[in-house]
Amino acid sequence: MRAVAGRPKLFDEYAVIERAQRVFWRLGYAAASTEELLAAMGIGKGSFYLAFPGGKKELFVKTVHQFHQATFQQLAQRVAASAQPLEEVKDYFRRIATAAPDAHEKGCYLGNTVVEMSVLDPALQQESGRLLLQLEGLFFTVIQQAQASGQLTNPTDARLLARHLLTLWNGLSITRRLYPDNAQLHELIDLQLAVLH
Amino acid sequence: MRAVAGRPKLFDEYAVIERAQRVFWRLGYAAASTEELLAAMGIGKGSFYLAFPGGKKELFVKTVHQFHQATFQQLAQRVAASAQPLEEVKDYFRRIATAAPDAHEKGCYLGNTVVEMSVLDPALQQESGRLLLQLEGLFFTVIQQAQASGQLTNPTDARLLARHLLTLWNGLSITRRLYPDNAQLHELIDLQLAVLH
DNA sequence: GCCAATTTGTACCGATTAGTACACAATTTA
DNA sequence: TAAATTGTGTACTAATCGGTACAAATTGGC
Secondary structure, three states, rough: OOOOOOOOOOOOHHHHHHHHHHHHHHHHOOOOHHHHHHHOOOOOOHHHHHHHOOOHHHHHHHHHHHHHHHHHHHHHHHHHHHOOOOHHHHHHHHHHHHOOHHHHOOOOHHHHHHHHHHHHHHHHHHHHHHHHHHHHHHHHHHHHHHHOOOOOOOOOOHHHHHHHHHHHEEEHHHHHOOOOOOOHHHHHHHHHHOOOO | OOOOOOOOOOOOOOHHHHHHHHHHHHHHOOOHHHHHHHHEEEEEEEEHHHHOOOOOHHHHHHHHHHHHHHHHHHHHHHHHHOOOHHHHHHHHHHHHHHOOOOHHHHHHHHHHHHHHHHHHOOHHHHHHHHHHHHHHHHHHHHHHHHHHHHHOEEEEEOHHHHHHHHHHHHHHHHHHHHHOOOOHHHHEEEEOOOOOO
């Protein structure tokens, strides 16, 4: 790539978005002030509004997509690489019960966005919902394959089971805030995964 | 009650809190401006800050408690009056799939509060969580009785089943925003209630 | 009718916030 | 080295918001 005239950027955009995402996850969209975001990102207003002309909202949208990209791809790769994809999905849930306490308090980034953007920005809410449904789509594929291969004997419609998993995911994102206890969460998750036998 | 000197209130506090609650439910706490709240309540700033010295936050806390009082009591009474309490609980969930589309968009008032108040006011978040756990407590009592009477044959620990129901409730409060379709919601709810057999 | 008590409407305020303007700095190209 | 281009830091702004001050209004008690 040919070098372009002009002063070079002093920051890496990906890293900066990731740092902003951590602030948004902790505080939500509205409560995260640009001041605190800039402090976490380590850049000034000049650089910020040049890199993100849409301001705070553009930044947030980019954190949502970058977050989804990272987490979804990670699960998709685990699933693709495994001989027992369904077990990978189960582990994806079981891992919730091994998280640090402060992780429980934050819930699910996409779920939080669906809740908060309900009125603030319906288009973005729908977009976050679409990303959650993409997760459901992955569950669906795995379940369907597991049924075809006989690894999953439960004959319930795969679409319905996938929807069950997404609802479980969303439910846990709230319930886990109420139970700080990982042992209790583990029991709960196992109970709800029992249908995948 | 002996009449006290002074100009009488022109509004009913219960009704005013209920109208404010509808605004909060639609917009969330932060996005609901006092201006819009006052317009919905039909009172002026003078009356407002006299009746609610704590301002917006006190008003919100009162909407949360009044809402919980109304909805929880209603379910508790249905359960107490029924010969098959467990069926009442199931209907409580099934009724979600008969709600109007705009009801789906708003989710659960207490669940939304748990999400939004995570950082804005941890004490209030905890309080809302406590109220949700009170709902779980009701589920627990009903399940325990149903197991004792033989109406529920599933031997799983009642505490765990109750927690499952609360997680289902919380999950639906987000998932229902993603599926506008009541028929699909009905299928989903039935699947998740199947464990109560 | 007059006073004390209470409620109501309105004008105002201080703080915060997202965003803009613009001068200055750093780099490439010619 | 000079010009063009791009990035950075800072001072400023316009708007919004929750909350306060206070005078006017309405009632009961005497």
